[in-house]
Amino acid sequence: MGFSIQKHWYSKSLSWLTALLLPFSWLFRLIVSCRALLYRLGVFSVYRSPLPVVVVGNLTVGGTGKTPLVAHLVEELRSKGLKPAIVMRGYAGKNRAAHEVSANSQAFEVGDEAVVLFERLGCHVVIGKKRVSAIKYVENNCDCDVIISDDGLQHYAMARDVEILVLDGMRRLGNQQLLPAGPLREPVKRLANVDFVVTNGEPQPGEFGMHIEPLQLVSLRNDSRTLPVNAFAGKAIHALAGIGNPDRFFETMTLLGCDVCRHPYPDHHFFSEQDITFDGDIVMTEKDAVKCRFFAKDNHWFLRIGARVDDSLLQAVLLLINGREK
Secondary structure (H helix, E strand, O other): OOOOHHHHHOOOOOOHHHHHHHHHHHHHHHHHHHHHHHHHOOOOOOEOOOOOEEEEEOOEOOOOOHHHHHHHHHHHHHHOOOOEEEEEOOOOOOOOOOEEOOOOOOHHHHOHHHHHHHHHHOOOEEEOOOHHHHHHHHHHHOOOOEEEEEOOOOOOOEOOOEEEEEEEOOOOOOOOOEOOOOOEOOOHHHHHHOOEEEEEEOOOOOOEEEEEEEEEEEEOOOOOOEEOOOOOOOOEEEEEEOOOOHHHHHHHHHHOOOEEEEEEOOOOOOOOHHHHOOOOOEEEEHHHHOOOHHHOOOOEEEEEEEEEEOHHHHHHHHHHHHHHHO
16 A cells, blocks of 8 residues: 555545545445355354453554553453453464464564563463464463454454444544545444444544553663653654554654654564664654564663553443353
8 A cells, every 4th residue: 555545545535546446445345245244144154252252443454542452451351350361363473373472472473563462461462363263272271251352353253242443533534435445444334333432532422532641761672771751852863663653653752842753664564773773862662662672772762652541441341241241
């Protein structure tokens, strides 16, 4: 999808490029609709786990804040005495078979998000190209009582008990067209079929609000070395981001008072040492940091973030989980 396609997706009016791509979007809609129908009719098999499954996913491509919400849910469910495990695809990792993340796992093997979640939470994190294989691995090898799928809203072979859709509060659904003319993976009507919509930003009626909060700056070379988030206020920094929506990260650093030199990279970009070699202080996302720490220097930092979510979301999720168990 190269260059500035997202500017066309999120423009207020239909551009020449999106108009040109509309026939391909209609074909994509037909494929998506037929696939969903075949699952509903039972032509394609669906696996239902004996454990409750909570899916946290996107309707749009690109970053919405899904992974911070997964981390938040794990921590909140633990506080209620539950033992959650995470399954995910391990996007951009080379290992596609069901595989549990460990302290020795590298981002190029299991994906950057999997490493971040494991290191942050210390819970069972299982990656697999097919979510069903990852779920079966959890059932057979992990001591847990609820499974959270990071992404997988469109992975219909995996039955689910709770669906949480995460929206970017600023970009929302863009031009509301399906790929490639727009950012949608499924038609807009899918929004009405999920259990909960969580908006990263200001929610609309019927949605739960989530706000991403910067917590601290952490050294890539020594994660016990930290600074307050405003440590570089009034100073020039190089900000690096290989995520779905890098502008959100750059804007956060600007709001923290930094004079930001922006360095956007493709989502899940695997960095080389040359990519992160600049004079002065360098700040990146935590997802990028796990791929850079082996050649990091003292001037490399990442911004650790957390999600603040409406308290009522957890209660609503627990009601559905408990109802399923009965």
